Amino acid sequence: MREHRIYPNRYQDSVALMALSAALAELPGVETASVVMGTGANLDNLREAGLGEVDAGPGDLVVAVLGEEEAVARALELADERLAEQPSGDAGDGAVARRTLRTLRQAVEENPAHNLALISVPGPYAAAEALKALRLGLNVMVFSDNVPLDQEIEIKRFAEERDLLVMGPDCGTAIVNGLPLGFANVVRRGRIGVVGASGTGTQEITTRVHQLGEGISQALGTGGHDLSAEVGAISMLRGLRALAADEETDVIVLVSKPPAETVAKTVVEEARTLDVPVVICFLGADPAAFGGDGQGVHFARTLAGSADAAVALARGETPPAESAAPPYDQVRFAPGQRYLRGVFTGGTFCYEAQLLAQDAGIQAASNTPVAGNLALADVRASTGHTILDLGDDAFTQGRPHPMIDPLPRDERLLAEAADPATAVVLFDVVLGYGSADDPISGLLKAIGEANARAGREGRALAFVAHVCGTDDDPQDRSAVVARLREAGVLVAENNAQAAAIAAGMTP
Structure with missing residues (x-):
């Protein structure tokens, strides 16, 4: 049985939607479930996933379920329950919870010290929301993906003119002043900063640093397109300079899949001008193409190797050689297993x-x-x-x-x-x-x-x-x-x- 339900003008951020989708999909008898905003791209995805045709607008929330009849009914009932949950006006100890803020401007007016906005709306609308935040003097983390490249360039150039940082679009991981954002881990505060064009790459480095006994000052995401020739590493360069000026950061790690070669050279040249040592992990790129180690820059071939090097540098030690695989027992496979x-x-x-x-x-x-x-x-x-x-x-x-x-x-x-x-x-x-x-x-x-x-x-x-x-x-x-x-x-x-x-x- 296939069924869907539409909640008109009901916005939820993408992390909450993914979590609810997962909860519905785990119910016995449910084959697949999806909770999304009704954008054109999302409706196309529902159709391709076998969840049927849905007539909804981009501001509508859609719950679509495929499975056994009773399971589908239970999934829709659970969706109703979860979506009906609202914060109580009473904090439980006699105190009244603060009012719900509905605009960025209201948030800034309530607390002018706010300096970061997290944007998690459907991709076609993310740039407009980011510009609103930037005009209010806020740095921005854009969790949303599917943001057109020309809009990414626009918001990053706009931010650069105002001495602000844009993390993203499609920035899934950051740690700002010890607060994990998006998909991030619990790590101790410390003296190693990270600027990453890769979410799980940043997670690997920050957790490895933690496991080795050091900590993270800041972990700033850039989004996966930042080091393309079109964008020109606007966010990575901004993050690099910000961490170099941060008194709590003694070592900086940069991580990305292979950047455009001209952009990579620009980033490396900038890193060589800083007083803070910089470890660079451009996965799959040849360090020799960028001049190799020296002038305050150390190249690492692997994510773990970059964390190991950063920890060593933070301790005033020489970065270790990147280790090979440790000894392991070989398995006796049957003929044909290859x-x-x-x-x-x-x-x-x-x-x-x-x-x-x-x-x-x-x-x-x-x-x-x-x-x-x-x-x-x-x-x-x-x-x-x-x-x-x-x-x-x-x-x-x-x-x-x-x-x-x-x-x-x-x-x-x-x-x-x-x-x-x-x-x-x-x-x-x-x-x-x-x-x-x-x-x-x-x-x-x-x-x-x-x-x-x-x-x-x-x-x-x-x-x-x-x-x-x-x-x-x-x-x-x-x-x-x-x-x-x-x-x-x-x-x-x-x-x-x-x-x-x-x-x-x-x-």
């Missing part, structure tokens, strides 16, 4: 894993291939060595991101493990705010089923994982790692190490 299959929820983790697999001589197919790798003809069917980014639009249309709802990752992992040619399954688990409260119960069930089936068929499987997070995160990294290891998963210290181990284990 492929590596990667199933990632973090796009940058998928990217880094492909690069490290290439270093080991493995050319993998992917829905988001790095240079030299192959594009999958059909994202639903892996071929040969395959490394997937399940957070890509090809997999998330009409459903929550797999960091919020891990079910798609668990289902794909089980499917990959069922292939008689699969030897090694590589995956990530991302913790922190925004991610699933319990990211591995379904995963452990899938691994158990996969191992049982492989055993019946005379095969062996190797599962290799990396858990991005800290022990202070709501999900508790140590507890997650322990449960995975109890299930026989080889859990590496970081994503680069996990990818190197997986590639080395592959026949």
